[in-house]
Amino acid sequence: MGLIVHKYGGTSMGSVERIQNVARRVAKWHAAGHQMVVVPSAMSGETNRLIALAKEIHPQPDARELDMIASTGEQVSVGLLAMALKAIGVDAVSYAGWQVAVRTDNAFTKARIQSIDDAKVRGDLDAGRVVIITGFQGVDSGGNITTLGRGGSDTSAVAVAAALKADECLIYTDVDGVYTTDPRIVPEARRLEKVTFEEMLEMASLGSKVLQIRSVEFAGKYKVKTRVLSSLTPPDISLAEEAVSGTLITFEEDDTMEQAVISGIAFNRDEAKITVMNVPDRPGIAFQILGPIAEANIDVDMIIQNASNDGTTDFSFTVHRNEYQQALDVLNTKVRDHIKAGDIGGDAKICKVSVVGIGMRSHVGIASLMFRTLSEEGINIQMISTSEIKISVVIEDKYMELAVRALHKAFGLEQAV
């Protein structure tokens, strides 16, 4: 018997019938004696509809007013789910973020949760009620409604679980867990029973869209035991079966973990590469290049600078493809002449492929196996970047699937450890 938080995405809440299925699943957990808190998203399509309406009024709608509007989708969801629970005899109560209250800063459309009051929720739980809280939103110190940005309901759920010191946070989604890589590319890809918080963080930031990255950060910071699992199983599947399905994000490296060197292969085609050639090799040069990029609100991912031979160096970085042209414009107009650089080159036809694994810390040879595998497939590596538990390479984008399949096989990911 514990305190359990469930989170359901927009697809799971997408129709009256699906909401009734969610209610049956929650009722099952409640009947088993757990105290239940549920954080649902808006019905699928609803947030997009609201934002489109706002954009008809103004292409860049006022952020505070946008949050006022966008937050209503979740408010409808929580009310409907409370009704659906009551309809099957389970007492339930819904709260908007401000009613709990979920307190955030005032960065409208991308607010961050600061604290969550638990008094009201605990009172309801002690009275045996299922408590349903809007995802994606909170209230700032001025009493204004804020939203957390896309995917924010994941973060809401983990934050609520942290505030209530929940035993587990279950994120129900339309995939059945975290895989060693995308099964659409590698049919042998295997669901991971467990993954460490740090690995999940790298996977999320590398484009595995299972969880919003901020929710993973929250889970790590507050050590919230979080499980990603499918909302597509029958709602009356046995509790024992459901409790071990999906993928658990853990914080201990237990015995099982030590044996796995690499947990997964992440990849994305979202980036473009830019190289500033023959940059004078002197202090401050990185800032002079990236300062104007940052001022233009362009996010930079990988940054590479090599040692110089002749007093100049090549400086490379990657940006999102959508901002590639803008980044080139900034460099050509504000940077090149100023720092007396040579040519500025770029390439949008790249992809990034990464191997991620907590075991990498204590195993040598991961990098060499990765590079050898790519070499054997005749794939040229354009950029390399490493962190403690990840090695990423940039390669030509047409080789992406080939590289992912080859690496998945080379690291033996199709077999459970």
Next chain:
Amino acid sequence: MGLIVHKYGGTSMGSVERIQNVARRVAKWHAAGHQMVVVPSAMSGETNRLIALAKEIHPQPDARELDMIASTGEQVSVGLLAMALKAIGVDAVSYAGWQVAVRTDNAFTKARIQSIDDAKVRGDLDAGRVVIITGFQGVDSGGNITTLGRGGSDTSAVAVAAALKADECLIYTDVDGVYTTDPRIVPEARRLEKVTFEEMLEMASLGSKVLQIRSVEFAGKYKVKTRVLSSLTPPDISLAEEAVSGTLITFEEDDTMEQAVISGIAFNRDEAKITVMNVPDRPGIAFQILGPIAEANIDVDMIIQNASNDGTTDFSFTVHRNEYQQALDVLNTKVRDHIKAGDIGGDAKICKVSVVGIGMRSHVGIASLMFRTLSEEGINIQMISTSEIKISVVIEDKYMELAVRALHKAFGLEQAV
């Protein structure tokens, strides 16, 4: 230069283009130097959509949760209107009822406003901002969202105007004012420039659907100068022209008023008549008949009991047609044998026609002119009921239009006084 409250109905807020027209109209008043508060309804169809969704989950959805859902329509409206004002250079801010706060009792789906905090709104007005407040809703002492019931946005607007001691409350709607009677029945029907609060109350309760009756009660209680006018005029119509359009609800009987004996003819076909015959004429009999009706939550409108001749009397009353059969069932099963009454008769093919006028107080002969007019048309009167400023008759429903036209002519309502 004053403090003005505008209220816009669902049709006026029904599309992005219409919301932009509302913004232009509000901006015009703001530009003339007025402090502006706007109370919009949900976009037309939205509240019905939300309630239908709830009823798919449960035919009698939980009232608290229904309010949670139904209140979101207005929240979207206020956000969109604030954006539309900002888009044309007018600073504006939107508030949900709980943010103001509009405090109500906790009678979900039909809550009553208890008080409105004006501090936040005054601060914004003093800073030159247009303040936009959700209609139809508030918050109870427990922090739960409540709604005021159908048409509640009228009441919200008048209550906000009362709390802020506004100079005038303008209710924009899809008719251009209050008429002497329905122009679809009497083409000569004339728009009233003014109508007293008491007359408006009788008109509203008699089925003129221009204003929600509770908003009229509020206007009367707090002496809020309220004007009903058209939202269909061009938004840039001159302020002078707009300020005298529609119908003003007043609280003084000025010189003009004294000359008008009758202000209008109201009517409806919503009722059915029930008569319990040969009722023993003894104390407590009315309660014994109507008690079980009230217990069944059936509203009663007219009640008539005549003097008795032979120790028994006939007792008649009217109910809404939708509840006619239920009322008959209650009488037949729970009342008749108990009080030893005779037959129970009923007739759903009736209508009620009323003449309403503050001038009636000081003029004799209104009733006789009314009865003579109906008699001359060969219309039999089945029931009569009077108040200080109203005379109502029940007649066969096929005569309704004929009766209304004849009375409109007999009282000279087609000519301005």
